[in-house]
Each structure stands twice: as structure tokens, then as C-alpha cells.
Amino acid sequence: MEFTIGKMAKYVGISPASIRYYESIGLLPSPIRTSSGYRKYSLRDLERVRFIKNAQRLGFSLSEIGYFLYLSDLEQKRDNSENLCSSVQKEVRKKISELEEKIERLQELKKSLEAMLEKCTSSTTSTCPILAALGEGSRAETETKEAKK
Amino acid sequence: MEFTIGKMAKYVGISPASIRYYESIGLLPSPIRTSSGYRKYSLRDLERVRFIKNAQRLGFSLSEIGYFLYLSDLEQKRDNSENLCSSVQKEVRKKISELEEKIERLQELKKSLEAMLEKCTSSTTSTCPILAALGEGSRAETETKEAKK
DNA sequence: TGTAACCTTAAAGGCGACTACAAGGTCAAG
DNA sequence: CTTGACCTTGTAGTCGCCTTTAAGGTTACA
Numbered sequence: 038m039e040f041t042i043g044k045m046a047k048y049v050g051i052s053p054a055s056i057r058y059y060e061s062i063g064l065l066p067s068p069i070r071t072s073s074g075y076r077k078y079s080l081r082d083l084e085r086v087r088f089i090k091n092a093q094r095l096g097f098s099l100s101e102i103g104y105f106l107y108l109s110d111l112e113q114k115r116d117n118s119e120n121l122c123s124s125v126q127k128e129v130r131k132k133i134s135e136l137e138e139k140i141e142r143l144q145e146l147k148k149s150l151e152a153m154l155e156k157c158t159s160s161t162t163s164t165c166p167i168l169a170a171l172g173e174g175s176r177a178e179t180e181t182k183e184a185k186k
Numbered sequence: 187m188e189f190t191i192g193k194m195a196k197y198v199g200i201s202p203a204s205i206r207y208y209e210s211i212g213l214l215p216s217p218i219r220t221s222s223g224y225r226k227y228s229l230r231d232l233e234r235v236r237f238i239k240n241a242q243r244l245g246f247s248l249s250e251i252g253y254f255l256y257l258s259d260l261e262q263k264r265d266n267s268e269n270l271c272s273s274v275q276k277e278v279r280k281k282i283s284e285l286e287e288k289i290e291r292l293q294e295l296k297k298s299l300e301a302m303l304e305k306c307t308s309s310t311t312s313t314c315p316i317l318a319a320l321g322e323g324s325r326a327e328t329e330t331k332e333a334k335k
Numbered sequence: 336t337g338t339a340a341c342c343t344t345a346a347a348g349g350c351g352a353c354t355a356c357a358a359g360g361t362c363a364a365g
Numbered sequence: 366c367t368t369g370a371c372c373t374t375g376t377a378g379t380c381g382c383c384t385t386t387a388a389g390g391t392t393a394c395a
Contacts (some may be wrong), residue, residue, distance in 0.1 A: 041341080041342075042341095042342075043340090043341065043342080052383085052384075053341095053342085054383070054384065054385085055382080055383065055384090057343095057344095058382075058383060058384095062382095071342095071391095073342080073343090073390075073391055073392085074342080074343060074390085074391090075341090075342055075343080075391080075392095076342085076343090084321055087321065088317075088320050088321045091320050091321070091322070092320050095295055095298055095299060095320075096292075096295045096299075098381075098382095099381075099382075100381090105317060105320065108314075108317070109314070109317050112313070112314070121314050121317075122306060122314040122315075122316070125306070125314050125316045125317060126303060126306055126307075126316065129299050129302060129303055129306075129316060130303065132299060133296055133299050133300060133303070136292050136293075136295055136296045136299070137296065139292055140289055140292050140293060140296070143245075143285050143288055143289050143292070144289060146244055146245045146285055147282055147285045147286065147289070149244055150244060150245075150278050150281060150282050150285070151282060153278060154275060154278055154279065154282070157271065157274070157275055157278075158275075164261070165257075165258070165261070165270050165271040165274050166271075167271070167274045167275065167278060168237075168254060168257070168258050168270075168274060171237050171240050171241050171244075171254065172233055172236065172237045172240070173240070190371080190372075191371095191372075192370095192371065192372080201353085201354080202371095202372085203353070203354065203355085204352080204353065204354090206374095207352070207353060207354095211352095220361095220372095222360075222361055222362085222372080222373090223360085223361090223372080223373060223374095224361080224362095224371090224372055224373080225372085225373090242352095247351075247352090248351075248352070249351095
């Protein structure tokens with residue numbers, strides 16, 4: 038089963054240009070070519086691209102994905118699957134805690150915005166209280182410490 | 187009370203280059219200059235920059251911030267503060283629902299990753315189950331819809 | 336045989352929000 | 366009067382992940 042770049046792309050749901058891009062940054066090996074120079078991909082290649090797409094959907098960057106692929110390519114050669122597995126786990130745990138941080142931050146932002154809305158609907162000031170809140174500054178900084186040089 | 191660009195920057199906690207950048211994209215008006223060409227800022231300007239920074243911390247993009255500033259500049263001229271306030275509220279609500287979407291998405295990603303970890307710690311396969319899971323494909327797509335253009 | 340729909344490469348563009356650099360002018364202190 | 370820390374402009378570079386364009390070669394089909 039062999040594919041041109043266009044078919045691969047369609048199967049995985051990305052553009053041929055993306056596939057060439059993955060190749061250019063080393064995520065995909067240079068495939069064999071037809072006599073006229075067309076890239077020829079195997080099912081293995083298709084799966085590799087699918088792997089990239091899946092991992093990307095899970096929030097991994099291409100360089101993190103590159104690390105996964107590097108690890109699993111290592112596995113092919115010498116068998117250190119124990120080591121491999123723990124490296125992968127470590128990476129996944131790291132990503133999970135990154136996600137937790139992001140989630141928390143976004144929840145805080147949401148809370149702040151909701152508080153501002155609340156203020157706004159319950160007020161009758163002439164100026165918009167949201168804009169006022171946004172403008173509010175740590176005005177102190179202007180004259181407190183920071184006598185500055 | 188007047189400031190050079192460097193003092194403004196220090197007070198707000200950003201770089202002079204950022205301030206020039208804000209000016210270049212129209213978020214800040216061109217300030218008056220000293221006889222030698224130095225930018226000279228007022229307290230109003232300082233507050234405007236502070237506004238930008240605060241809004242940014244709350245997750246607004248510079249173009250959204252530009253819209254806020256446009257609205258509040260309008261308020262200065264003719265008084266349509268009612269209209270203004272509801273426009274601002276609308277924007278804030280939009281941002282809140284964007285945040286909710288993002289949060290949900292990240293929580294789903296987190297769940298998927300946790301499920302993968304779970305599988306990994308409870309398995310004794312030779313190949314890493316996480317990598318296997320990532321490689322798994324919606325193989326069906328290979329032949330379904332997407333006649334495309 | 337014509338032509339549409341592929342494929343090739345290299346290079347440039349785009350987003351967002353800057354940062355860095357070069358080459359020079361100005362200002363305050365010692 | 367000299368230093369060093371500011372300021373000016375313009376241009377280019379950064380990051381991640383592509384997309385677009387240009388200029389051409391190949392293949393499948395009617």
C-alpha cells in the first residue's frame with residue numbers, strides 16, 4: 038500500500054504542505070521517491086503522521102512530538118522499553134501539570150471578568166465601571182518606592 | 187507631571203519598545219515631543235498604558251483592547267455611555283465564553299492524558315501503551331467522506 | 336493529444352506581540 | 366569635557382506552525 042503525498046494528506050486530514058514541513062523539521066523521514074521524484078509513502082508513514090496529528094490534538098507541540106518519535110524510534114533499535122515507557126510517562130505528567138496550570142489561570146481570569154460584569158450590571162454610574170476597573174492602577178507605584186535613579 | 191518613555195515604561199513594567207509598538211499600531215496617540223524630539227507623556231498617557239496592561243493580563247488581545255479604547259474615546263466626545271457600557275459588557279461576555287470553551291477543552295485533554303497514564307501504569311506490555319494509544323487512528327477516514335474540492 | 340489535477344522546489348508571507356540591532360542624537364553628572 | 370545612560374528612527378528577527386506563491390515537471394483520463 039503506497040500513497041502520494043496528496044493521498045496521505047487527505048487520509049490524515051492535513052495539507053501536503055504540512056507533511057513536507059514535518060519532513061523538513063525532521064519529524065518524518067525522507068520517503069523514497071518514484072522515478073519522477075514524487076514522494077512515495079507507506080502505511081508506516083501514514084501511521085506516523087497520524088501519530089503526530091493525534092498527539093497534536095492532545096496538546097503536544099511538534100518538538101514534544103519529535104521527542105516521542107525519537108523515543109519510539111530508539112525502541113525499534115535496542116530494547117529499552119522500560120526506560121522508554123518511563124520517559125513517555127514523565128512527558129505526559131509534565132503536560133498534565135501544564136494543563137492544570139493553564140486551567141487554573143483561565144479560571145481566575147474568568148472569575149475576574151465575571152466580577153467586573155457583576156459590578157457593571159449593579160451600578161448606575163455614568164462611566165462604564167468595567168472600563169474604570171481596567172484603568173485602575175497600582176497607582177501607588179507612581180510615587181511610592183521607585184524613587185528611581 | 188511628565189514622563190519620558192523610559193520612565194513610563196518602568197512605571198508600568200514594560201519596555202520602551204512596547205510603548206513605541208503600541209503607538210505604531212494606534213493604541214496610543216502620538217505624544218507631544220520635546221524640542222529635541224523626545225516623547226513626552228502625561229499622566230493620562232500613563233493611565234492608558236496601564237489600562238492596556240491590565241486588560242492584557244485579563245486575557246484580551248491588543249485588538250480587543252483597541253476596541254475598548256475606541257469605545258471609551260467615543261465616550262469622551264459625545265455622551266452615549268449607555269451604549270458604551272453595553273458594548274463593553276458584550277465584549278466581556280464574549281471573552282468569558284471563550285474562556286469557558288478553552289477551559290473545557292483543556293479539561294478534556296487532561297482527562298485523555300490521565301486515561302493514557304492510567305493504562306500505562308497498569309499494563310505490562312512490551313511496547314509503551316501511551317505511544318500505542320497515540321498511534322491509534324481513526325483508520326476509517328481512509329475511505330469515508332471528503333470528496334473535497 | 337489535450338488538459339486538469341496532481342507533483343516538485345525554493346522562497347516569502349502571516350499571525351501576535353514583541354525584542355534586538357544599528358547608527359546616531361541628547362542629557363545629566365562629575 | 367567626557368562619559369554613560371538615556372533618547373531617536375528604521376529594519377530585521379523571534380516563535381510555532383504552517384499557508385501561499387511562483388515556476389515548472391508528471392500523470393490520469395477522455
